[in-house]
Amino acid sequence: MKVIHLNTYEGNGGAGRACLRLNDALNASGAQSEVKVYYQFKKSAQTSTFSKTGLQKAMAIFNILAERYVVKLFVKAMKTPFSLQWFGRSVIKDPALKNADIIHLHWINHGFLSPKFLAQLEYLDKPMVWTFHDSNAFTGGCHVRYECENYHQQCGYCPLLKSSGKNDLSHRTWLRKKEAYSNLNFHIVAPSNWMANSVKISSLMGARKVNVIANTIETHIFKPYVKSEAKKLLKIVPEKFVLMSGFMPSKNDKHKGTAYLLEALMKFSKRPGIIKENVELVIFGNKDNAEMPEFPFKTTFLGTINNDEHLAKCYSAADAFLTASLEDNLPNTVMESLACATPVIAFKTGGIPDMVKHLQNGYIAAYKSAVELANGMEWLYHLKNREEIQKEARRTILTEFAPAVIAEKHLHLYESLLAAQPR
Incomplete structure (x- = not known):
């Protein structure tokens, strides 16, 4: 079984770390798993990248910086992350994706897979899994929701935006995501019961099936010492x-x-x-x-x-x-x-x-x-x-949470999705 994981960065932040840990666990369990990232800060034996040439790297850097700084024009001076998802790139011609049995998405913000380019993945006709490491996939832009419940409807009246209202930037982003998801077949993995429950009451994702499968950890490295x-x-x-x-x-x-x-x-x-x-x-x-x-x-x-x-x-x-x-x-x-x-x-x-x-x-x-x-x-x-x-x-x-335990749960999910594919 060939599994390819997509993440914006290699090992950066909790999502990147979780992605690499799952990849190692799957390989140790006999799968053929690899991670491909949008941008590498340095050469790595653990991952490959979509941005190999000088031009591709330059475009990636432009997209990443644009997503991180253009948003400041619209969002209040608060330390709650918000993504515009205006910038991105197409990846459907990549040979690794074409040859994969399973495409597993992780954290894809910062100029990587905007809703437009995310929707293109349906053309590959592969079973897709998407692990939600934060709430952004089912909100109109925020990654951390706190007490806001606007994502239960169609966002709008966003408390993070300088200009907030019924048809504000969060609502328009929600509509773009709705259109992108409408023809995109993917299975959701929530690392926690809290995330799964949040997905189920969201207006964007509530009808989709969700599996709760936790992240894993290197138990041979993170172990007790005297x-x-x-x-x-x-x-x-x-x-x-x-x-x-x-x-x-x-x-x-x-x-x-x-x-x-x-x-x-x-x-x-x-x-x-x-x-x-x-x-x-x-x-x-x-x-x-x-x-x-x-x-x-x-x-x-x-x-x-x-x-x-x-x-x-x-x-x-x-x-x-x-x-x-x-x-x-x-x-x-x-x-x-x-x-x-x-x-x-x-x-x-x-x-x-x-x-x-x-x-x-x-x-x-x-x-x-x-x-x-x-x-x-x-x-x-x-x-x-x-x-x-x-x-x-x-x-x-x-x-x-041991690697073998979490790998087995993912492999079972992958196998069920492959079995459901038309032959």
Whole structure:
């Protein structure tokens, strides 16, 4: 079985990473799987690209930059991603697509497959699968919806646009997508139950069949290390209670919920029985320490970590991984942490509850409640059998998200789609 995965970039962001992980899992399970991307930032043995020649690269760069910056003319100064999808390119003459048995789409924004060029894929007459790594495929432009429910109808009155109304840019984009999808036969994969439920109540996709198949992770790389030794590696006293979090942008970044996490840390530090000197905060992925706010505990900044084995040791050094994300499909950081036997404390949102089981391998806090996040930290701080919670975190990943498990589910879906093809 020949499977080709399409993604805008190689390994960039959660979608790119998930795409590469699935590709590796499928190949390990006996399929002939490859990833082809719109643009490569550097040569790679893992993927091939549609933009090979100098002219193709130049056009790709133009499209990517146009999509990223022209949108600023129409969207309010908010940190919620929005795509115009005006720019794109045709790929239907590519030999790899013609020779594939299955075409599997992933994240195709930033000037890659606009609705016009997406619709052309129907000419290839191949079974198509599309994994929704965010909400953009079924909205009029946004990637993160929050409380907005306009996608239940036909978008319009978009809260992100400078000029909003019944026939605004989001509604017109919705109409373009509707036209493109009308003759395009594809099967939807949602990595989380939350995403699947969102698809089912959307006006664009509600009638289509959806399979919930999670992303996977390299369980041989993201694995537990001895906590005391991992802490020593980071020059942290082994007896300290270590809280870890990913990159914290400014307080105004709505998506990451940074303000809630900062408030929760402050509340936790003031709880009776919490000895501040025994707690240390570790942050990885931060771009600039100068952007960081004041923290109530000693804080270690690890910077960007590009080596996965080292990242796994960092996760292993933590007693808890914290995320205050307000909307996330199936965040890689949560899966990585659990794979390293580190419990996760997070809000009940998106696909996080698919991975984090309350009081079993972590703590699920009430949505947008800094008090509840602090409760999760306090619970784990005082917990005597942390080792049992840690073991359960690892077990969850091995039984539900391991490469062989996820590959098998995809292969079963592919086979069913091939069997349904007219002969």
